[in-house]
Amino acid sequence: MEISRNYTPGEIEEHWSKAWDDARVFRSVPDQRPAYTITIPPPNVTGILHMGHILNNTIQDILIRRKRMEGYNALWVPGTDHASIATEAKVVQLLAQQGIRKQDISREAFLEHAFAWKEKYGGIILKQLRKLGASCDWERTAFTMDAEYSESVIQVFCELFDKGLIYRGVRMVNWDPQAQTAVSDEEVIYKETQGNFYHLRYEIEGQPGQFLVVATTRPETILGDTAVAVHPEDSRYAHLHGAHVIVPLVNRRVPIIADEYVDREFGTGCLKVTPAHDLNDYEIGIRHNLPVIDALNPDGTISEAGGGLYVGMDRFAVRKKIADDLEAAGLLEKKEPHKHSVGYSERTSAAIEPRLSLQWFLKMEDISRPALDAVVNGEVNLIPGRFENTYKHWMENVRDWCLSRQLWWGHRIPAYYIQGTNDFVVAPNEAEALEKARIKTGNPALSAADLSQESDVLDTWASSWLWPISVFNGITRPGNEEFRYYYPTNDLVTAPEILFFWVARMIIAGYAFTGQKPFTNVYLTGIVRDDKRRKMSKSLGNSPDPLDLITQYGADGVRVGMLFASAAGNDLLYKEQLIEQGRNFANKIWNAFRLVKGWTTDERSLSAREAVSLEWMEARMEQVSRELVEDFAKFRISESLMTVYKLIWDDFCSWFLEMIKPDFGQPLSAEALDRSISLFEDLLHLLHPFMPFITEELWHNLREREAGAFLCTSQLPDSQGDDKAILSDMEVVKEAIVAVRAFRAEKGLSPKDAFSLAIKSDAPAAFEKGAPVMEKLLNLTDIRFVSEKPEGTGSIRVGAHELYIPQPQIDVEAERGKILKEIEYTEGFLASVNKKLDNENFVKNAKEAVIEAERKKRADAEAKLEVLRKSLAELGE
Numbered sequence: 031m032e033i034s035r036n037y038t039p040g041e042i043e044e045h046w047s048k049a050w051d052d053a054r055v056f057r058s059v060p061d062q063r064p065a066y067t068i069t070i071p072p073p074n075v076t077g078i079l080h081m082g083h084i085l086n087n088t089i090q091d092i093l094i095r096r097k098r099m100e101g102y103n104a105l106w107v108p109g110t111d112h113a114s115i116a117t118e119a120k121v122v123q124l125l126a127q128q129g130i131r132k133q134d135i136s137r138e139a140f141l142e143h144a145f146a147w148k149e150k151y152g153g154i155i156l157k158q159l160r161k162l163g164a165s166c167d168w169e170r171t172a173f174t175m176d177a178e179y180s181e182s183v184i185q186v187f188c189e190l191f192d193k194g195l196i197y198r199g200v201r202m203v204n205w206d207p208q209a210q211t212a213v214s215d216e217e218v219i220y221k222e223t224q225g226n227f228y229h230l231r232y233e234i235e236g237q238p239g240q241f242l243v244v245a246t247t248r249p250e251t252i253l254g255d256t257a258v259a260v261h262p263e264d265s266r267y268a269h270l271h272g273a274h275v276i277v278p279l280v281n282r283r284v285p286i287i288a289d290e291y292v293d294r295e296f297g298t299g300c301l302k303v304t305p306a307h308d309l310n311d312y313e314i315g316i317r318h319n320l321p322v323i324d325a326l327n328p329d330g331t332i333s334e335a336g337g338g339l340y341v342g343m344d345r346f347a348v349r350k351k352i353a354d355d356l357e358a359a360g361l362l363e364k365k366e367p368h369k370h371s372v373g374y375s376e377r378t379s380a381a382i383e384p385r386l387s388l389q390w391f392l393k394m395e396d397i398s399r400p401a402l403d404a405v406v407n408g409e410v411n412l413i414p415g416r417f418e419n420t421y422k423h424w425m426e427n428v429r430d431w432c433l434s435r436q437l438w439w440g441h442r443i444p445a446y447y448i449q450g451t452n453d454f455v456v457a458p459n460e461a462e463a464l465e466k467a468r469i470k471t472g473n474p475a476l477s478a479a480d481l482s483q484e485s486d487v488l489d490t491w492a493s494s495w496l497w498p499i500s501v502f503n504g505i506t507r508p509g510n511e512e513f514r515y516y517y518p519t520n521d522l523v524t525a526p527e528i529l530f531f532w533v534a535r536m537i538i539a540g541y542a543f544t545g546q547k548p549f550t551n552v553y554l555t556g557i558v559r560d561d562k563r564r565k566m567s568k569s570l571g572n573s574p575d576p577l578d579l580i581t582q583y584g585a586d587g588v589r590v591g592m593l594f595a596s597a598a599g600n601d602l603l604y605k606e607q608l609i610e611q612g613r614n615f616a617n618k619i620w621n622a623f624r625l626v627k628g629w630t631t632d633e634r635s636l637s638a639r640e641a642v643s644l645e646w647m648e649a650r651m652e653q654v655s656r657e658l659v660e661d662f663a664k665f666r667i668s669e670s671l672m673t674v675y676k677l678i679w680d681d682f683c684s685w686f687l688e689m690i691k692p693d694f695g696q697p698l699s700a701e702a703l704d705r706s707i708s709l710f711e712d713l714l715h716l717l718h719p720f721m722p723f724i725t726e727e728l729w730h731n732l733r734e735r736e737a738g739a740f741l742c743t744s745q746l747p748d749s750q751g752d753d754k755a756i757l758s759d760m761e762v763v764k765e766a767i768v769a770v771r772a773f774r775a776e777k778g779l780s781p782k783d784a785f786s787l788a789i790k791s792d793a794p795a796a797f798e799k800g801a802p803v804m805e806k807l808l809n810l811t812d813i814r815f816v817s818e819k820p821e822g823t824g825s826i827r828v829g830a831h832e833l834y835i836p837q838p839q840i841d842v843e844a845e846r847g848k849i850l851k852e853i854e855y856t857e858g859f860l861a862s863v864n865k866k867l868d869n870e871n872f873v874k875n876a877k878e879a880v881i882e883a884e885r886k887k888r889a890d891a892e893a894k895l896e897v898l899r900k901s902l903a904e905l906g907e
Contacts, residue, residue: 033627033731037620039584039613043723047160055743056165058105060515066102067519068094069498070166071532072174074113075148076120079158079576081558081566081592081604082525088589089555089667090523091164095719096662098165099746105516106165107501108156109172112148114440114490115209115377121147121439137438137485144439158577163585163722165742172501174493175441182505183441183493184458186543187433191456195393196433198445198454202309203432205385206375207330207345211436212389213375214489215429216531218382223372228353229363230302232258232275235283242267242275242286243363245297247370248307249356250348252277253336254325255284257303259314262288264299278361279352280337287318306386326383328436345383390434390443390486398428400541401534410537411551413665417526424530433492440487449480495535498522498548505543519549526554553665556601558592566604579609586721587613593671593720615675616724619717622683623728626710629692631700639802640702643689646760648705649753650681651712656749658716674716682713685764689803707732712747756799763800766828767807770835773826777837784809788816788823788834797831819904827897829890842905849902853895860891 050056058065068090073083090106098104121144122132132140156171172179190196203212228249231241242258255277260267270286277284284303291314292301305315306324315322325336332340332348340348356362373382402425404410405418412418434443446463447454448471455470457463460478468476499505504513518540524533533552540548558566558573566573579588591609595602636644654677661670690706692698698706711732718725718741729741774781787810789797794815797804801813816834819825823834866872866884873881 033624035624037584037617037724039586039616039723040581042727043161043163043585046723046726047163050165050740050742051168053738053740054169055740056106056167057169058103058167060511061103063101063103065516066094066097066104067107067516068105068521068523069107069501069519070109071522071524071528072109072111072172072494072497073155074116075110075152075173076113076116077110077155079155079162081573081576082555083155083159084162084576084588085558085592085602086523086525086555087159087162087164088592089553091162091589091722092667092719093521093523093662095165095722095742096746098743099715099718101745105167105170107170107172108159108164108166108168109170109497109501110152110156110174111490111494112173112175112440114435114437114487115206115211115213117144117148118437118439119209119378132438140438161577161580161585163589165722170501174490174497178503178506179493179496179500180441181458182496182500182503183488184444185505186496186539187441187444187488187492188456188458190392195397196390196456197393198388198390200386200388201391201432202312202384203387203389204373204375205328205383205387206378206380207326207328207383208378208380209375209437210328212385212387212432212434213377213382214432214491214531217376218373219376220371220373222369224367224369225372226353227297227366227368228356229298229365230278230356231361231363232278232300232302234270235274235276242270242300243298244300244302246302247368248349249352250332250340250345251304251307251325252302252352253280253332253339254304254306254323255280255282255302256305256315256320256323257284257287257318259287259289259292259301259303260299261292261294262290264292264294266299278356279339279359282337285318287314287320289314289317308384312384312386322386324386326385330380330383346381389432390445390484392431392433392492394428394430397542398425398534398538401425401537404537404541404547410547410549412529413551413553417529417554421529421534425534431489431492433489434484434486435489436485437487438485440490441493443484443486443488445484446481447484448476449482454484491531491535494532495539496543498536499539499544508544517544517548518546521551521553522549523553523555525557527557529554551665553667558602558604560604563601563603574606579606583609583613584616584723586616586724590615590671590675590720593668595668615679616721618679618683619721619724619728622678622687623710623731625687625691626703626706627731629703629706630697631703632697634699636699636701637802639806640690640699642756642760642799642803643686644702644705644709645753646689646756647682647686647709649756650677651709651747652749652753653757655712655716655747659749671720674713674720678713678717682709688807714741715744715746718742759796759799760803762796762829762831763804766797766831766833767804769826769828770808770833773824773835777824779837781809784811785836786811787813788820789813789831790816790819790834791831793830825897825901827894830893832897846902846905849898849905853898853902856891856895856898860888860895863888863891 070090071086094104094106121140124147125132125143187196204215204218206213225247227245227247229243229245230249230252231243234240234242244258258275260270267286271288273286274283275286276282291310292299303311303314303320305312305320305322307326323335325333326345327333330345331342332345334341340351343351353362353365374380375382402422405412405421412421444458445454445456446460446467448467451471453470455463455466457466460481463481464476464478467481468474496505498517498519502513502516503510504517507513522533536548540546560566560572564572576588583591588609590612592602594608594611654673657673658670661673690702711729714725714729722742726741770787787804787808791797797813804810804813820834822836824837826833826835863884867888
């Protein structure tokens, strides 16, 4: 076939994506092979591909493709999350564009719109992942509101309620005024925010002109004040215990109470108490039996309950207006700039309001303990391990989980209120709820019309925590064949920021509902940041469109580029040059393929040069194959890529192809070409998980393949053990070639001029082995071994060997200057190496291989200095 001169990734990617799909090569069903399973972290159904997805899913695909080629029955389950808050916001926005308000239509009508939106837009991100090369079993695509998945979510809620772990109660929650729903502690992002300290005057009742000064960052909340607190041991205010003050502007009479929570050293030592709008104030209110005044409506506007002031105004507009009014009334003593931490909704970015609300909660303390023990005991591994302490701290201080959300899109809480009572029942469906209600009330005449279902839905995480279980129907059909075969899954790849939102809760669910861990390893990727170390996001405008990058550089180039700077758990500093480097690597491989396929052959036996070149490259292949096994076992994914990259770019392209390629117009032996192609095939196997498209294309073009054969399902080459002697010998040969080329270039000698190389060595075996390669790459007439330096030659040192190269008459003074400069540099280098090796902490803590490398550097530097000083002496005074 004719080989295209240029690599055109778009055409090749489209071809192989379709070929893989048509052949169902990523389809997995239980069989006799060992299973290897990954469940994708389900992206929001509202989502589109961003740089974090590229990184995360590339790593998953690398792991799954590698295991598939190792002989495992590899399954990567794709899917999406229904994303209650984000999706409802999208649908509300869509309806608004049509002139429809959510509150003007029924719940059923709204859900029809929501499902229609999901069907139209919900699969976009999965289609985008296909362009990246994600080798999922697409026939298994799951959605967290699929019928059976939803059944499992409701079943779990009912079981937890029946065990007494779910309860309903009034608690202070994090309220998102934009989404108008409660959010969990983990969904609140705290940011340093510039604000003000407002020092307010509360007049003491019965003492005109006498005030207590209270500092607050939220003056609008005085509308809900029900007390002012002081420390019981603060002598400044002891005489005021039991007295009252007047809330400024509101003119509400509230008591002065003594409570140990108050910090005497902070501000004036006086604390305004607003039980409805601060958790600590709420707890103070309980201790002192204070009334609770909710001054805010669910949308963040001021309510009637706050005394009739500013009703209907937005909380932030009121903050400015009330400060002006307080100042005008002489009740604002001062205002100071103040930077403080403010909580924002992770979903909508709205400032969170603490709010008393009737919600559903899950008791977390006991149910969390097995998940804590699993990580502490190493049954579940977090990679990198530094996240274990963070995980442990969170799990040891876990708080009850607020499960309810005031939304319509999601899993509706299966609680049914009994009309005419303050009671309710929990059941998976209305029929069972009615049966329970009849028993509970003792009224067999109750009908469905006497029940009303809870309007709240469950937190999105209360469905996705079941993901590794429910994609195999392990809740609804426990012990089914697929669940037994694929569960527990093997590895999870995700971002550290959802370690608690999702990962910890999945581990909790695994032990709670199956008695097993959900996965063994959790690989935590870094955050993709720009060159200013800012997290990439659409809102900042600093994130490129991944699809544009794929169009420009090819999916393989993007995959490789993202991994070049991505160690586990470390943030990735994105640079487009890395993606370009990935594309250049693809071009390098393509050109190597064109070179090899352009060679002709004859029937002669292997030449000595062909034999030693092949022997060395085959040994390097074995060596790297073994290194990759260890790297993958330790999840050193980026390091694995660099190992393969160097093997191909340096060893195969820069060295091996130069060693073995025939002279212009000359043939290669048939055996040499066949073994070279086999080496190329092995390289493609090692590279395939990282660059699936170009490797599949080249594999099919290297040799004729059977119908239905694919690189992606072929087996990795077996490792037979490498020949350490040839590897060490050829390292010496390569080092010598580099040194001789550098010497001749420095002397202005043309590489076209053939010459005789003399070598002085006590261990010449390496040079004897590599002589055919040296003769070709250095254009040598011969290699001879000598005991003394020949006349008219310059010398260089390679390890323990001295090499002598013919050189023209030299400028003695200039040469002396060069040697002195080289001596100075080498002495400095040697001093730095010695400093390291003399450092006890370095020797104690560094790996033995690192220490050995430093010792070799020292020995080489000492040997080089010996040669340099000898050369200097030969020049004379």
